Amino acid sequence: MTGHNPTDRSKLGSKRHILTDKEGIPLSTFISSANTHDITVATNTIDNIVIKRPSSSKSPKHSKQKQNLCLDKAYHSKEVEQEILKRGYIPHIRHRREEIIFCRKKYPARRWVVERTNSWHNRFRKLFTRYEKKEENYFGLVELANSLIVYRRLILG
Numbered sequence: 001m002t003g004h005n006p007t008d009r010s011k012l013g014s015k016r017h018i019l020t021d022k023e024g025i026p027l028s029t030f031i032s033s034a035n036t037h038d039i040t041v042a043t044n045t046i047d048n049i050v051i052k053r054p055s056s057s058k059s060p061k062h063s064k065q066k067q068n069l070c071l072d073k074a075y076h077s078k079e080v081e082q083e084i085l086k087r088g089y090i091p092h093i094r095h096r097r098e099e100i101i102f103c104r105k106k107y108p109a110r111r112w113v114v115e116r117t118n119s120w121h122n123r124f125r126k127l128f129t130r131y132e133k134k135e136e137n138y139f140g141l142v143e144l145a146n147s148l149i150v151y152r153r154l155i156l157g
Contacts, residue, residue: 026146038074
C-alpha cells in the first residue's frame with residue numbers, strides 16, 4: 001500500500017497515522033499511502049484502537065461522559081466530526097492561530113505528545129526507512145515498535 005508521494009513526484013511512500021493517549025503511548029496505528037489525505041483514514045485510525053472504551057453497563061456515571069479527542073487541522077471536515085461524535089468523542093479541531101489564542105488562556109497545546117511518539121517510531125531503523133515491500137510486514141514492524149514503546153514507558157518507567 002504505497003503510492004506516489006506528491007512532494008517527491010516519483011517516489012513511493014507510506015504514512016503512519018497514530019492515535020496516542022496523553023502520555024504518548026500509541027493506542028492505534030494505521031498505514032496508508034503517502035498521497036492519501038488524512039480525512040479519509042481518520043475513522044479507520046479511531047476504529048483500530050487496541051484498548052476498548054469502557055461499556056455503559058459497568059457504571060451509569062461514566063456512560064454519559066464523552067472523551068475528548070484532539071485533532072490536527074488536516075482532519076477538519078463535517079464528515080469526520082460527525083463520525084467522531086457517533087463514536088462518543090468530543091472533537092477538538094483548531095487552527096494554529098485559534099490554538100495559540102485559546103490554549104494560552106485555558107489549555108496548553110499538546111501537539112508535542114504525538115510528535116514525540118513519531119520520534120520514538122523513527123528511532124527504529126526499519127521504520128525510519130521502509131524497506132519492506134508488503135504492507136503486512138511493515139505493519140507488523142510498526143506494531144512491534146508500539147509494543148516496545150508501551151513496554152518501555154509503562155514497565156521500565
